[in-house]
Amino acid sequence: MDFSFTKKEEQFRQELRTWLEANLPDGWLQGEVQLDKESKEYELFLRDWQKKLYEGGWAAIAWPKQYGGRNATLMEEIVYQQEMVRVKAPPLINYVGLHMVAPTLMQIGTEEQKEKYIEKIITGEEVWCQGYSEPNAGSDVAAIQTTAVKDGDRWIINGQKVWTSFGHVADRCFLITRTSRLEKKHKGITVFLLDMHQPGVETRPIVSMDGQKDFNEVYLNDAIAYDAEIIGQVDEGWKVIIALLMHERTGIGGQVFTLEQQFNDLVALAKELNDEDEPLIKNPFIRKTMVDLYTRSRGSLLNYYRNLTKQLKNGHPGAESSMDKLLVSELTKELFAQAISMQGHHGVLWKENALMDRSYWQDNYLYSFGQTIGGGTSEIQKNTIAERILGLPKDMGR
Amino acid sequence: MDFSLNQEQEMFRNYVRKYLDDVGQTKVAREFTEGNTSSFQALYAGLAELGCASVNVSEENGGMGLGQLDLVPILEETGRALLPGLYLETNALAVPLLERFGTEEQKAKYLSAIASGEHTFTVAWLEPSGNYKPSNVKLSGTLQDDVLTLNGVKSLVPDVELANSLLVLVRTSEGQGAEGISLVIVDCDDVSLQVQPQKNMDETRLLAEVTFNNVQVSSQQILGTIDHGWDVLQEGLLSFNAALCSSIVGSMEKIVETAVEYANIREQFNQPIGRFQAIKHRLVDMKMDLETARSLAYYANWAIESDAADKVEAVSSARLFATEAFIKVASQSIQIHGGIGFTEEIDCHLYVKRARFYENYLGSTQQYYEQAAVALGW
Numbered sequence: 180m181d182f183s184f185t186k187k188e189e190q191f192r193q194e195l196r197t198w199l200e201a202n203l204p205d206g207w208l209q210g211e212v213q214l215d216k217e218s219k220e221y222e223l224f225l226r227d228w229q230k231k232l233y234e235g236g237w238a239a240i241a242w243p244k245q246y247g248g249r250n251a252t253l254m255e256e257i258v259y260q261q262e263m264v265r266v267k268a269p270p271l272i273n274y275v276g277l278h279m280v281a282p283t284l285m286q287i288g289t290e291e292q293k294e295k296y297i298e299k300i301i302t303g304e305e306v307w308c309q310g311y312s313e314p315n316a317g318s319d320v321a322a323i324q325t326t327a328v329k330d331g332d333r334w335i336i337n338g339q340k341v342w343t344s345f346g347h348v349a350d351r352c353f354l355i356t357r358t359s360r361l362e363k364k365h366k367g368i369t370v371f372l373l374d375m376h377q378p379g380v381e382t383r384p385i386v387s388m389d390g391q392k393d394f395n396e397v398y399l400n401d402a403i404a405y406d407a408e409i410i411g412q413v414d415e416g417w418k419v420i421i422a423l424l425m426h427e428r429t430g431i432g433g434q435v436f437t438l439e440q441q442f443n444d445l446v447a448l449a450k451e452l453n454d455e456d457e458p459l460i461k462n463p464f465i466r467k468t469m470v471d472l473y474t475r476s477r478g479s480l481l482n483y484y485r486n487l488t489k490q491l492k493n494g495h496p497g498a499e500s501s502m503d504k505l506l507v508s509e510l511t512k513e514l515f516a517q518a519i520s521m522q523g524h525h526g527v528l529w530k531e532n533a534l535m536d537r538s539y540w541q542d543n544y545l546y547s548f549g550q551t552i553g554g555g556t557s558e559i560q561k562n563t564i565a566e567r568i569l570g571l572p573k574d575m576g577r
Numbered sequence: 578m579d580f581s582l583n584q585e586q587e588m589f590r591n592y593v594r595k596y597l598d599d600v601g602q603t604k605v606a607r608e609f610t611e612g613n614t615s616s617f618q619a620l621y622a623g624l625a626e627l628g629c630a631s632v633n634v635s636e637e638n639g640g641m642g643l644g645q646l647d648l649v650p651i652l653e654e655t656g657r658a659l660l661p662g663l664y665l666e667t668n669a670l671a672v673p674l675l676e677r678f679g680t681e682e683q684k685a686k687y688l689s690a691i692a693s694g695e696h697t698f699t700v701a702w703l704e705p706s707g708n709y710k711p712s713n714v715k716l717s718g719t720l721q722d723d724v725l726t727l728n729g730v731k732s733l734v735p736d737v738e739l740a741n742s743l744l745v746l747v748r749t750s751e752g753q754g755a756e757g758i759s760l761v762i763v764d765c766d767d768v769s770l771q772v773q774p775q776k777n778m779d780e781t782r783l784l785a786e787v788t789f790n791n792v793q794v795s796s797q798q799i800l801g802t803i804d805h806g807w808d809v810l811q812e813g814l815l816s817f818n819a820a821l822c823s824s825i826v827g828s829m830e831k832i833v834e835t836a837v838e839y840a841n842i843r844e845q846f847n848q849p850i851g852r853f854q855a856i857k858h859r860l861v862d863m864k865m866d867l868e869t870a871r872s873l874a875y876y877a878n879w880a881i882e883s884d885a886a887d888k889v890e891a892v893s894s895a896r897l898f899a900t901e902a903f904i905k906v907a908s909q910s911i912q913i914h915g916g917i918g919f920t921e922e923i924d925c926h927l928y929v930k931r932a933r934f935y936e937n938y939l940g941s942t943q944q945y946y947e948q949a950a951v952a953l954g955w
């Protein structure tokens with residue numbers, strides 16, 4: 180057992196630290212950057228950050244060098260996550276492109292597609308979204324009804340997508356469609372790399388419970404895509420869907436470190452809040468709750484390290500990532516719920532009236548409800564763990 | 578980074594597993610509950626022969642000189658089988674204490690005997706109607722001319738009948754707090770103790786009230802300095818609790834395995850019950866608790882072995898999580914088994930009872946919460 184980082188890894192950390200010090204937006208660490216999340220200004224700010232990361236060579240460290248990455252090892256990725264969380268770096272506007280679409284393209288795309296899209300993803304020139312969910316196909320992805328019909332070298336696409344994160348800022352969409360009705364519903368699906376800037380594509384914002392407009396409905400009315408924009412084979416898109424979902428899961432690591440950071444923030448809150456002239460952290464009931472949360476968030480971090488060790492030894496990730504996702508998202512929800520409770524009735528004050536930390540707690544509390552749904556619900560993660568890890572029989576209907 | 582047991586440790590696990598498989602896993606524990614301790618004694622001797630008793634005893638005292646992490650595979654395996662007896666108390670409490678605080682004479686007297694599997698220790702701490710607070714240590718020790726005279730009663734002392742020595746918490750000076758308490762080794766063969774068995778819900782562990790009536794021991798039997806035994810014990814409890822967690826992990830692992838197996842074979846409504854999510858998701862929750870307990874336990878044992886700065890919070894939080902999860906997982910398993918789970922016939926109930934035995938063993942849950950909070954600087 181050994182929890183240390185090698186000298187090389189520590190050097191890597193130092194290099195990144197130095198870069199961050201010089202390149203984080205002015206006032207970012209001091210919490211002085213306050214932009215309206217819905218403004219064009221914010222979008223430009225995020226695009227600019229993405230570009231800066233690219234120019235510094237920090238946009239996609241896990242990618243091969245030929246695509247602008249650093250061929251980073253798993254351990255370097257950990258260091259990267261830790262450091263980014265430490266400075267609470269701005270979010271990645273092209274998260275879907277960087278962590279989901281591009282790795283899938285490298286794995287399955289044609290040379291032409293790699294050439295055409297990958298560089299624009301890493302530079303942030305083209306922001307991507309993921310068009311999986313539909314009103315009647317959420318957990319049951321294969322139930323999609325959006326159709327693509329062949330017309331010469333073009334495909335005519337009709338249907339509706341929903342919950343499309345970044346849809347309003349995206350230039351392209353990793354879109355799944357039905358191209359044949361075959362006996363098995365996993366057959367007859369085709370994936371397109373859809374251009375969002377065309378008349379047949381309309382996005383309408385959806386207001387989520389935290390008041391944000393981060394995701395959208397996407398209406399496809401005779402939208403056009405070309406043969407060259409198909410990834411994988413016609414009717415064989417299910418494999419492509421799974422490949423992308425696997426890459427989606429590698430993002431989970433960062434959540435573990437974010438949780439650790441958020442827990443430390445919660446401790447600070449419990450020390451700051453007073454209960455009859457004594458910090459709340461001295462209250463026995465709060466102490467018990469906090470130790471309990473400490474234990475479980477430590478546990479989730481250590482589980483993650485143990486799974487990572489397995490991955491380092493086997494050379495590939497296993498179904499354990501579902502365990503990480505389930506644990507971390509559920510714990511995050513509990514952590515912020517606790518933060519609201521701890522503030523007493525004042526906990527309901529939010530936005531500019533929030534008493535503590537500029538609505539950090541309220542915003543994250545509300546946002547946390549999405550974390551146990553997005554990227555596959557907790558129930559679906561449990562089905563995966565039950566079937567793939569425990570070897571229980573498959574769920575009905577699948 | 579490498580967060581796993583090494584190859585030798587995993588190999589040793591296989592030897593222990595195979596040995597326990599050959600004697601029927603929980604069969605020995607079941608015989609023990611029926612009053613037959615001879616098969617257990619034979620098993621203990623066999624485990625000692627494999628090296629289990631000598632693993633963490635230093636080489637100069639006849640052991641293998643390995644560390645806390647080397648106990649983990651043994652503990653997980655003996656936890657699976659619900660091993661009765663004093664392995665934990667002996668190897669995870671007495672050994673680290675003797676190695677660290679023992680005099681040369683004490684080391685010579687006890688360690689090699691422990692390593693060969695011939696000597697075991699139990700702990701006499703609680704007193705009737707008392708709790709684990711230092712103020713409740715009332716059994717008195719009066720020192721005169723190098724002789725300590727003990728008077729008082731200890732309760733809930735585990736497996737005295739199997740023990741060669743007792744670690745006894747004794748009040749050697751006036752006071753209510755932790756000062757004035759000494760940790761004294763009492764050898765069962767040298768003194769006469771009145772032992773009154775107490776019924777234990779967990780029948781794989783024996784309990785007794787032990788009365789000390791003018792029991793005389795030499796002052797050489799004090800472990801660490803006189804009047805400072807409380808701190809000595811706390812130090813030992815860190816190793817003990819880390820080890821306890823691993824034993825619990827073993828038990829939980831066996832429970833989850835058994836419950837999953839049952840959910841796969843038991844059919845109702847024309848399908849395995851494991852297909853129903855009410856069962857399936859419960860099993861996943863159990864698995865999550867198991868793996869979290871395992872991670873926390875590994876880390877706790879590593880923290881002890883490497884004397885890490887965060888060892889107190891690592892151990893206390895692991896203990897809290899493991900004891901609670903053990904109760905939860907063992908209880909769920911009965912529900913999953915349905916009617917058969919409620920019977921004495923299968924093992925389910927044995928695990929619930931063991932889980933309750935550990936819940937407040939050698940320290941209350943409340944105290945460990947407080948210990949963790951203090952260690953975290955809150």
Ligand SMILES: Cc1cc2nc3c(=O)[nH]c(=O)nc-3n(C[C@H](O)[C@H](O)[C@H](O)COP(=O)(O)OP(=O)(O)OC[C@H]3O[C@@H](n4cnc5c(N)ncnc54)[C@H](O)[C@@H]3O)c2cc1C
Nearest residue numbers: 309310311312317318342343344549552553554555556558
């Ligand atoms: C913040 C956020 C961002 C998102 N971003 C995107 C995105 O960018 N692109 C995209 O395509 N989608 C996105 N989604 C959609 C997300 O993937 C789906 O919401 C999710 O997969 C669940 O589908 P659903 O909403 O249709 O719920 P349903 O599938 O209708 O589920 C409703 C409830 O039933 C349960 N349930 C369903 N099936 C089962 C089953 N077999 N066993 C047990 N319980 C079951 C679910 O767990 C849930 O509790 C996002 C969602 C959120 C919250």
